[in-house]
Amino acid sequence: MRKLNQIIVHCSYTPPSMDIGAETIKDWHVNGNGWDDIGYHYVITRDGKVEKGRDLDTPGAHVRGHNDDSIGICLVGGMTEDKEHSDSNFTHWQWDALDALLNDLEGRLGRLDIAGHREFDSSKDCPCFDVRAWRAEP
Secondary structure (H helix, E strand, O other): OOOOOEEEEEEOOEOOOOOOOHHHHHHHHHHHOOOOOOOOOEEEOOOOOEEEOOOOOOOOOOOOOOOOOEEEEEEOOEEOOOOOOEOOOOOHHHHHHHHHHHHHHHHHHOOOEEEEHHHOOOOOOOOOOOHHHHHHOO
């Protein structure tokens, strides 16, 4: 197992009506970007289903300079329906699934730093909410 230090949360930057999953994102990454696989380790669909992406032993392709020691999680959504703005429009199923997945990963792997993509790239709003503040809420 590779040394993991952090979990980085992303969004697919898609409108709420675009109900996609890991296979669609993999297609974008492989056929659109020319990568060999999906960039994320997990994708959480609008109904809260956690879908596997890359194997945890394989570095992701989700944050330049931080892939070797991190796990990438992508929430489907994050854009207004009119595609004009970012929006933290995730479903309660997604919030519950993200919380459960983070707890499971830390239970198996130990305490990890949990952050949002935007903390590593100020030009991005991804995942459209402050991950650290959300995680700190009681």
